[in-house]
Amino acid sequence: MTELNDLPIRDSLKGKKPYGAPQLHVPVALNVNENTHDISEPVLVDIISRLALALKDINRYPDREFTNLRKSLALYLENGLTEDQLWAANGSNEILQQMFMAFGGPGRKALSFSPTYSMYPIIASSTDTNYVEVKRSTRYELSEELVVEAIAEHKPNITIICSPNNPTGTPVSIEVIKAAYEATDGILVVDEAYAEFSLNNDSALSLLEGRERLIISRTMSKAFAFAGARVGYLAADKAVCDAMRLVRLPYHLSALTQAAAEAALDHSAEMLRTVSEIREQRDRLYVALQDLGLDPYRSDANFILVGGIENPDAVWNALLERGILVRNVGIPNTLRITAGTESETTAVIEAMAELLGTK
Ligand SMILES: *Cc1c(COP(=O)(O)O)cnc(C)c1O
Numbered sequence: 001m002t003e004l005n006d007l008p009i010r011d012s013l014k015g016k017k018p019y020g021a022p023q024l025h026v027p028v029a030l031n032v033n034e035n036t037h038d039i040s041e042p043v044l045v046d047i048i049s050r051l052a053l054a055l056k057d058i059n060r061y062p063d064r065e066f067t068n069l070r071k072s073l074a075l076y077l078e079n080g081l082t083e084d085q086l087w088a089a090n091g092s093n094e095i096l097q098q099m100f101m102a103f104g105g106p107g108r109k110a111l112s113f114s115p116t117y118s119m120y121p122i123i124a125s126s127t128d129t130n131y132v133e134v135k136r137s138t139r140y141e142l143s144e145e146l147v148v149e150a151i152a153e154h155k156p157n158i159t160i161i162c163s164p165n166n167p168t169g170t171p172v173s174i175e176v177i178k179a180a181y182e183a184t185d186g187i188l189v190v191d192e193a194y195a196e197f198s199l200n201n202d203s204a205l206s207l208l209e210g211r212e213r214l215i216i217s218r219t220m221s222k223a224f225a226f227a228g229a230r231v232g233y234l235a236a237d238k239a240v241c242d243a244m245r246l247v248r249l250p251y252h253l254s255a256l257t258q259a260a261a262e263a264a265l266d267h268s269a270e271m272l273r274t275v276s277e278i279r280e281q282r283d284r285l286y287v288a289l290q291d292l293g294l295d296p297y298r299s300d301a302n303f304i305l306v307g308g309i310e311n312p313d314a315v316w317n318a319l320l321e322r323g324i325l326v327r328n329v330g331i332p333n334t335l336r337i338t339a340g341t342e343s344e345t346t347a348v349i350e351a352m353a354e355l356l357g358t359k
Helices: 041-056 067-077 092-103 119-126 144-154 174-183 238-247 255-266 275-291 312-321 342-355
Strands: 086-089 109-114 130-135 158-162 187-191 214-219 232-235 303-307 335-338
Touching: 041 255, 067 086, 067 232, 067 255, 086 092, 086 238, 092 119, 092 158, 092 187, 092 214, 092 232, 092 238, 109 119, 109 144, 119 130, 130 144, 144 174, 158 174, 174 187, 275 303, 275 342, 312 335, 312 342
Parallel strands: 109 130, 109 158, 158 187, 187 214
Antiparallel strands: 086 232, 214 232, 303 335
């Protein structure tokens, strides 16, 4: 039988592991931070009619510049942005990959602050970019001092700050972002995949003016309840979009993706209607976990990292036996739990209470 390493694969990929959050069909899936609420019927109907229209021209290549989508995204983000400052791709993972292709690569270095999003090192490795992780301080917080020192020491070409941070939920203040930008002469990426859930912090979008090396990465996969459509985007100086044009594949965003995303953005208020409820469930989950004697971390996103779990593997399995899927991100004594609907949140709280013997 042929093994991966029997193939003439690139040396830098030998021994590497692919991204692999388990995909299991269970009643309560709280493992990959999706918005678990259904999209409303009227919005779905509108999306379907826009897809039908797009299908009429499906023999033709799509708009390579996805101009209408970029206009919709600019309107949605406000902050005085125009469509020439917006760029989209198949999920913000592809946005990150295009950024690494344009600004990273062999002999170059990317820096982030661990624990953080597991795709950063994977995309660094697939683009042959060196990757350095500097540890966050207590409770996974980030200070101006820590970030500035790390940048001064490592002199990265790309610095990524995830805010709120996945998998810890930690918000990052706008002052830290400003300090990081001042400290680097490379690209600073702020990954705001969970920005819509954040109440504690302003988006770094307000910093874009006059900062041509700053990139804000966003996604429709989380708050927007659109993970299956694969739509991510960035806001930056328009020169950054020109850099993306050098590395993207022509027609990378299908006509169907463009149509669905434009339709969803036309209903953005309705699409985001569930965000405040998800925040309530997150806060409820936090209190409940604390009451169980566990150690949840403060979160500004739609999930909670909970510490104080003696045997995370055993708890993960016991939850799965009860039809509940959460995430073991590999941080000792923790699990990460997405805030779902009210009944999903109730299910996970009750199961945890039972498992910890307090019920
Ligand atoms: C989920 C997530 C993303 C993006 O996912 P896409 O579905 O590819 O848009 C990006 N960054 C972080 C930190 C995430 O948690």
